[in-house]
Amino acid sequence: PGLLEPMSTLVRVPKSANTLGIAIEGGANTRQPLPRIVTIQRGGSAHNCGQLKVGQVILEVNGISLRGREHREAACLIAEAFKTKEKEYIDFLITEFN
Amino acid sequence: REKRLTLPPSEITLL
Numbered sequence: 493p494g495l496l497e498p499m500s501t502l503v504r505v506p507k508s509a510n511t512l513g514i515a516i517e518g519g520a521n522t523r524q525p526l527p528r529i530v531t532i533q534r535g536g537s538a539h540n541c542g543q544l545k546v547g548q549v550i551l552e553v554n555g556i557s558l559r560g561r562e563h564r565e566a567a568c569l570i571a572e573a574f575k576t577k578e579k580e581y582i583d584f585l586i587t588e589f590n
Numbered sequence: 591r592e593k594r595l596t597l598p599p600s601e602i603t604l605l
Binding site for chain 1: 600603
């Protein structure tokens with residue numbers, strides 16, 4: 493269903509640095525129901541990738557929907573996706589619209 | 591709408 497989201501984009505972020513380098517806010521049961529990128533740190537994998545921007549909302553991580561997940565659970569999923577050695581990248585499904 | 595306004599702000603996590 494994620495790919496049917498209007499105006500969503502798949503962004504593949506290679507693990508090119510020791511950190512992912514994004515800050516997120518939001519999650520289920522908050523004013524921002526899906527995690528939104530609030531910071532991108534220079535020199536992190538996300539910054540190096542060049543395709544993620546502040547304000548974008550993350551719909552899915554490696555095909556896993558973040559809908560209905562509370563902030564900590566969403567943050568854990570992203571952290572695990574970065575930590576796992578199974579993949580050299582993380583796929584984010586993002587949208588510009590809140 | 592009104593219901594949304596009652597929801598708390600989220601914490602921020604650096605990843």
